Amino acid sequence: MTGSDAAPRIVIYGVGQYGCLIARLAAEKGWPIVAAFNRAGPKVGQDLGRVAGLGRDLGVFVQDSESGDYGALDADLGVVTHRDLLSANMDAYRRLMGAGLNIACHGVQSYLPRSNDPELAAEIEALAQVNGVTFTGCGIWDMSRIWSGILTAGPCTDISSIHISSLTDPQGQANSLAQIKQYCISDTVETFYAKGIDRNKAALSKKTIPEMVLRALGYTILESTATIEPVVYDVRVQTHFVPEGYFEPGLVMGVRFHCRTTTKEGVVGTGLVEQRMFLPGDVEHMYWEVEGRPRNRMRVERLDSAHATAGNLFNRIPDIIAARPGIVPVYEMGPLR
């Protein structure tokens, strides 16, 4: 992105890894940060510039999200990096949209609310309409999984099926053992099922990846389904998250999703999405295959996952501010520039 005429005025809701990355990017580009909110804890009351690792004050103090002042926010957009599920973010949406702010949400269900949680999607749509603001889910899927699929299908005059396979490193976008443990990495297979990871709603939302590409291409969706299974290796796996430097064989090292979307037109979209500890030689990538005339393949490699997800979200902000009111998925906006 080479710049925009009027710098967007933003609010950060959730001052964790991604909220801090967005704050640093905004500060670098000279975008005003109007306010920042976080759950109760040591960050509240500190200057956002210090919390975000800028090494200087921004003159913005992190407020407690429960008791903060949402009445006087003179801003264009709120960046919500709070949680993955819509249900966990509803308070944030209500507070920020109620203050007249557009929303850029990093939560994985927010890419396509209608398919992940139709009831809350209806509430979000109503909130957006009544406040005249836009709600968009965005982040690393934007370029690497959604628009790459749309582009791969672009030259086709006939399509029979689309398929995405991907391999991502759970360590790439995480900075603690707790973060990679969300999918029971380093736990036993029994724990994986006991904790219901195979029914995890955030994980199941990956079923919307082929669905969003098919929607963008104009197909009428019938159904999207997904299954989740643990990935286990019979060799040790290196990690920097435990002192001994490796995980023992036989433990859960990641998750494998299979998903399938059917359409009225008969075109099928499938996905095989692996998020697992890397073995030597593995490279993080997404690979789209479109069958039809012509057949196309596209492979995306993201060398800097964490910055890529922040960059995807950050570069979408002007599009979200310019979009019509309501829930507007990134596939309706054109590709990032």
Add this chain to the structure above:
Amino acid sequence: MTGSDAAPRIVIYGVGQYGCLIARLAAEKGWPIVAAFNRAGPKVGQDLGRVAGLGRDLGVFVQDSESGDYGALDADLGVVTHRDLLSANMDAYRRLMGAGLNIACHGVQSYLPRSNDPELAAEIEALAQVNGVTFTGCGIWDMSRIWSGILTAGPCTDISSIHISSLTDPQGQANSLAQIKQYCISDTVETFYAKGIDRNKAALSKKTIPEMVLRALGYTILESTATIEPVVYDVRVQTHFVPEGYFEPGLVMGVRFHCRTTTKEGVVGTGLVEQRMFLPGDVEHMYWEVEGRPRNRMRVERLDSAHATAGNLFNRIPDIIAARPGIVPVYEMGPLR
């Protein structure tokens, strides 16, 4: 593409390999073909459906492009697949734009006329404006070289350089020895230079690939330069274009282009584009690398080159008809759907 409201009415100018592919696609989709023109020869006077290999009449007779009737064309767009250089296509442009038709041109210089031939670009722009029509160069570069580059750069918040490397099979889009001989494949290195392939204007137009991506990203172009060299192997190369089934070592087996575009902002775009006979294991691909934050890589594989170039052009037709008058490059139109 899943269809459009009003089927575009098209004219085919140049009933060769690609003109025939476009005619077949239009017939399949039920798009009216209003007229077809070709240079004098055996195709003139035949029904386009027969010439295009449809096995049935379309009720459209191929006219001699020099003496054909351009006065009564009730059509939206002319597909020009005549030649690669703007200078060789000017008569076609004048005739079709003069009849009020938008132009989709398959010629390689037409992607970015201003950089390939500024003088003729000005004439084309004036013709388009006075007739209220759009002129667009389109084909396989659209998705695989231009929009893939734009997409790869999309998540970046800082860019230092972009680079495309590609490998294409000269046999993939050709159907005769004469076609692959345009770059002296199977000739000697002496012949390559004697024929001035290193100064070939159509080949040099590949310099515009990084330039178009940089323009799309908003950079101000300073200069684009390119060099061309022959590729020679020390092993035999298989081919189906000569009876013995192989080319001897030591002959020209393809061309290698290096190009470089500089910008006022300091961002540099480079390309290493190889079009050469394949050795075992080679796969046709384009590979974009964007350096900056984040660093991204994208690899495009086109399994059906000939249909891919026709599909790229065909799917652009509705965009061209809808675009503003003047020369409108595909990078201004959004990605193909």
